[in-house]
Amino acid sequence: MLIKENRTSINLMDLTNENLLLYPTAPRPSFIDYVLELFEARNLKANYLTEVRELHVALGLVAAGEGLTIVPKTLEHLRSQEVTYIPFEDGHLTSPIVMSVRHFDKSELLKTLLDVTYQIYDEEGFDYKREKI
Secondary structure, three states: OEOOOOOOOEOHHHHOOOEEEEOOOOOOOOHHHHHHHHHHHOOOOOOEEEEOOOHHHHHHHHHOOOOEEOOOHHHOOOOOOOOOEOOEOOOOOOOOOOOOOOOOOOOHHHHHHHHHHHHHHHHHOOOOOOOOO
16 A cells, blocks of 8 residues: 555555545456455445556556555555555455466466465465366
8 A cells, every 4th residue: 555654554444535546447347346345345435536547657646646556565666765655454455366377278387386376375374266277
């Protein structure tokens, strides 16, 4: 999550009246829909939101002081000289990982990638839908 303020953590309720810069506009459903579902699940409404084409546009607008955006923790290194990343107080907010593969791809490399991924998910206790190839 990005915000230009001195705070150590934040919660979704703090963001209901902020201009949220959400991405990507296409294809849908997208991360925008996931973020909006986070609000809905807590009976909150994002009152001001702007959909932007991609992550880098959102980050640029945050750096320019035009609003805030929500990003997965793994992206906190992007533009870190220009914006401040603040974690959510609710440590249980997670973002989905979606992996698309070609329907006809049955390669050993893909099987290995999936096996390793599922092993990590099992070790970390993540819920997931196991796909067979």
